[in-house]
Amino acid sequence: MSAAKRSKYLTVFAVLAVFTVVEVAVAFTAIAKSTQVVLLVALALIKASLVALYYMHLRSEGPVLKVIATFPLLLVIVLLLLPVFDLALAQ
């Protein structure tokens, strides 16, 4: 395999590893719960995107596979937001 490819995959790995350490640090730091949740979700989204784009090679795929991969994400957002609004209204 080419050195450039290997280097790219290992760089992504380094970012994933560092972000995992940061996640644990954020979880155990005494900050506002809402800030903590936003930071943790953002870190998870970045990590998942890196895996999908570089390890699953979505970055170099055509538009159809990109849509297939992204569409469930939109449905997931709806699925997760609806109960949150519902709970907020109920309280």
Added chain:
Amino acid sequence: MEHAVERRSGPLAGVSTTKFAMWLFLASEAMFFAGLIAAYLVLRLAGSQWPVVADVLNVPLVAGNTFILIVSSVTMVLAFASIESGDQRRLRQYLIATAVLGSVFLSIQAVEWRELLAEGTTVSTSLFGSTFFTLTGFHGLHVLGGVLFMLYVVARAYQGRYTKEEHGGVELMGLYWHFVDVVWIFLFTIVYLV
């Protein structure tokens, strides 16, 4: 698992039928886990009694396990890159490393479950127990399925079935394995850190 690349034009040009099917399968799997996670959030946010997660769960142990799964994603992508350049020996080595790392992940999860069960947290003792074992259990089953799938791919690699030109089975294996990693990235955040 032959990888029939059909001569198509348009947006699906160069995409094999099996790869297209795998992405559709993964999209349906994403919705499956989304349903479970949504149920978890509803029960947790609306539930009256929820333990302090760090008091109940062994977060450092699972953080280490998360690291192992990330390493396994690297070995998997290196296996794919190896066969892309025709290196069958490295393909086998990286595939075996990935299967071993997946097995280590499952073993550590088994240790975690044993600790929880010994402390009296089971699938039926509380909403926390029910949702925890359901989410991590279904993910663990997916890892187990991935390890078995990997052993099949390893066997075929030893038969010399994958070449620089024809290695669709390794690509499908990789897509599935990385998807399982992506699911864990979210589960680790939602179940252990938030």
